[in-house]
Every structure is written in C-alpha cells, then in structure tokens.
Amino acid sequence: MSTHPAKPSMRDSLVAAAFQLFLERGYEQTTIDDIVKTAGVGRRSFFRYFPSKEDVVFPDHEQSLADMTEFLAASADTDDPLVRVCEATRLVMRMYAENPTFSVQRYRLTREVTGLRTYELSVVWRYEKTLGDYLRTRFADRRDGTLRANVVAAAVVAAHNHALRHWLRSGGEGDPLAEVDRALEFVRETWSPDAAAPAGADDDVVVVITKRSTPMWRVVREVESSLGES
Amino acid sequence: MSTHPAKPSMRDSLVAAAFQLFLERGYEQTTIDDIVKTAGVGRRSFFRYFPSKEDVVFPDHEQSLADMTEFLAASADTDDPLVRVCEATRLVMRMYAENPTFSVQRYRLTREVTGLRTYELSVVWRYEKTLGDYLRTRFADRRDGTLRANVVAAAVVAAHNHALRHWLRSGGEGDPLAEVDRALEFVRETWSPDAAAPAGADDDVVVVITKRSTPMWRVVREVESSLGES
Structure with missing residues (x-):
C-alpha cells in the first residue's frame, strides 16, 4: 500500500496499527501515542511519515x-x-x-x-x-x-x-x-463527443452553430464545409 | 446583512466587531472574548448566534x-x-x-x-x-x-x-x-440547450446535430425546420 521509497514497512505498520485502533476504540479515542505503541516504534517515527493523526487515515x-x-x-x-x-x-x-x-x-x-x-x-x-x-x-x-x-x-x-x-x-x-x-x-x-469514436467512422457527429439571423445560404455552406463536401 | 429574525442588531454587531478585530490583529490572534468585549455584549450572546469563531466569518x-x-x-x-x-x-x-x-x-x-x-x-x-x-x-x-x-x-x-x-x-x-x-x-x-431561448429572438443560437452520413437535403431540411422557415 505504501509508495514511500524509504522504510515502507514502518510506514505500513503505522497505518495498520492506526486502523486497528480506530476500529477497536474509535478515531477520537485513539492518540498518536497509542498508535506508535501498537506499531512498536517511537513517536518521532510517526511524524517522519505523517504530519498529523488525520494524515494517517489518507496515507x-x-x-x-x-x-x-x-x-x-x-x-x-x-x-x-x-x-x-x-x-x-x-x-x-x-x-x-x-x-x-x-x-x-x-x-x-x-x-x-x-x-x-x-x-x-x-x-x-x-x-x-x-x-x-x-x-x-x-x-x-x-x-x-x-x-x-x-x-x-x-x-x-x-x-x-x-x-x-x-x-x-x-x-x-x-x-x-x-x-x-x-x-x-x-x-x-x-x-468531447468525437474523442473516442474511431477515425472515419460513419456515425461521426457534426455540430453546426448558427445565429437565427444567418442567411440560409451561409448555413448550408458552413454545413457543407464541415462535412468536407464543398 | 442579518436575516435572523430575533435581535438582528446584536448579531450584526458581533459580526462587525469580529471583522474589525480580524482585520486589525488577524483571525488567529482574535479570541471570542475579544469579539464580545468589542461588541459590548456577554460571551453567552455570542454562542446564541454562532457555534464557533469560524461561524461568525460566514454568518x-x-x-x-x-x-x-x-x-x-x-x-x-x-x-x-x-x-x-x-x-x-x-x-x-x-x-x-x-x-x-x-x-x-x-x-x-x-x-x-x-x-x-x-x-x-x-x-x-x-x-x-x-x-x-x-x-x-x-x-x-x-x-x-x-x-x-x-x-x-x-x-x-x-x-x-x-x-x-x-x-x-x-x-x-x-x-x-x-x-x-x-x-x-x-x-x-x-x-438543457432548449430551455431558456426566448421565442422568436433574432439572435437565438440554433444547434443542429447530424450524422456525417446524413444526406445533405436532410441536413438542410433540419436546419430550416429549426429556424422555423420550413
């Protein structure tokens, strides 16, 4: 579970000890001292890996x-x-x-x-x-x-x-x-509706956006140009 | 600013006092005691309106x-x-x-x-x-x-x-x-592209979605129909 390069086993055992205690007696009732005692390491080791008790929950x-x-x-x-x-x-x-x-x-x-x-x-x-x-x-x-x-x-x-x-x-x-x-x-x-469709697929979707006031001939030209038929 | 139905003026003056102090000496350096002293009210009044110091920031x-x-x-x-x-x-x-x-x-x-x-x-x-x-x-x-x-x-x-x-x-x-x-x-x-367009507005945006394989005459008919010109 740990991705920390140095001493992964100590980091892992701190997480394991913390979760064991959180499940047994609750998060609020567990102190950092309890965690290091259960993991069998010193208090300073805890803070080498985690800034606070909250951080050990999201290692x-x-x-x-x-x-x-x-x-x-x-x-x-x-x-x-x-x-x-x-x-x-x-x-x-x-x-x-x-x-x-x-x-x-x-x-x-x-x-x-x-x-x-x-x-x-x-x-x-x-x-x-x-x-x-x-x-x-x-x-x-x-x-x-x-x-x-x-x-x-x-x-x-x-x-x-x-x-x-x-x-x-x-x-x-x-x-x-x-x-x-x-x-x-x-x-x-x-x-991104087009992204995953295989290139040249027959069911490509073309979106034409135009103002209602645009003359019809311009709309047609735009559509044709998008379809590569002009 | 306050929308609390009872005694809005006390609530407002607590918020005003809090912000005056936050700006003067910083948030961390301001205690709830400082706030109630500045507002000229009792400590209990603060907690009648706000559960904590953080809550007075977002009244x-x-x-x-x-x-x-x-x-x-x-x-x-x-x-x-x-x-x-x-x-x-x-x-x-x-x-x-x-x-x-x-x-x-x-x-x-x-x-x-x-x-x-x-x-x-x-x-x-x-x-x-x-x-x-x-x-x-x-x-x-x-x-x-x-x-x-x-x-x-x-x-x-x-x-x-x-x-x-x-x-x-x-x-x-x-x-x-x-x-x-x-x-x-x-x-x-x-x-919800259709929802808010006011009917008949001259600069409405019309979106036509069609398959690349759709014949041109059908695309044109679709555009005309969307523009209400068919």
Missing part, C-alpha cells in the same frame, strides 16, 4: 496527487484534454481499488468523524485543482477557457466520486474501475 | 442554504431542472453581492487561514448536496439519473464559484450577477 493521496500531476504533465498537445483528465482520474480509483478492505474501512470512518470528512473535502479540492490547472492550459485559447476548465474539472471529480461512493457503499463489491469508466464516459461524451 | 450561509432549499422545494414538475438549479444558485451570488466590502474582506481572510478555507469547502459541499438532492428527484426516471444529478450539481457550483472568485479577486468591481449568469448559462446550455 496514499499525496502520492496519488503526484502521480496525477506527472501523468498530466506528460500529455501531448494532440491528446484530447477530456480523454486525458478522465484517464488521470482513473488513477485515483485504481489506488482505492488496490485495497478494497482498507478503502471500505476508511470510508466508514470518514462518515463518522467530521474532521476526517473535511480533510477529505480538501483532498478532493486538490484533485480538482490539479485537473483544472491542466485544462486551463489546454483551453487557454478559448474565450470561455477558464470557465470551461473549472466546470469540466468539477464534473470529472463528481463522476469519479459518484462511482467511488457507490462502490464503497456496496462494501467494495464489483469492479470499481468499470464503474468509474462508465461515470467518466458520461462526462467525456458531454464535452 | 449568512445557513440562511442562504435554507433559502435555496425552500426555493427548490417550491419547484413545479414542469420547470426545467437545469434552469431551476441555476436560479437557485443565483440566490447565493445575490447574498455575496448585497455587501461587496464584507464579501471581499472575507475572501481575503479565507485565503490566509487554512481552517476557514476548509470550513468554506464544507459549506460549498452543502450547497452542492442541496442542488444534487433536487436534481436526483427530478432525474429519478432516467437510467443515469443519479450520476447526471451529481455531475450537474458539481458543474453548477463550479460555474458559480468561477464567477464569484473572479468578482472577489477584482475587489468587488463590476456586476457579479451578470458574471454568474454568464457562467451558469454555460452549464445550462450544456445539458
């Missing part, structure tokens, strides 16, 4: 955010931005899917403890910001680029969380990656 | 959430749900717009204090949930109803916050309601 998000940032930075200008943010978001679900038992335990804990719920909201906000930063760059030449980037980022995160919540509520049953793909597909289709 | 959100809930509950089944959630969200911007100076001061405070930023995220989440609850009911008969409701609610909130942030960053200059209307229009058009 993988920093790495996951770094992975998402790296993935998006490696994008090509020819990539469809909608496809790209959906793929980046899929990485987060993969992290949850790697350890269903732990993910479900944490979900239940987060429902019960207000402080953890707010912590989670701030993590979600960082994912949304990471996606938004990438989209703002990609949409920079559009008049409504920033607005579009912010709205799409929020929609992608909402679709991911929809699938994630459904999977966690079911107790971690089923295929969470298939669920998130279905949810992300809804967003992708909304703003 | 209007509870009322605003109640207004939004009431507005959505008063919806008719014939209302376009997209138009309705955009109108509900506009109520929030109106609350900010009522007192630009206060809104801008609070915005700057929220940038500086992490605890207030997280508080704000939880408020935003409650607005999103309120909109989502309404949309889930309205989309209940769709196969993807819950997903669609969650994604649309997130998109509406993101559009609102886009306009709000822009206005606050500019120091409260310009017309925030016009800004939020433009942003919400983007979302409304995305999922």
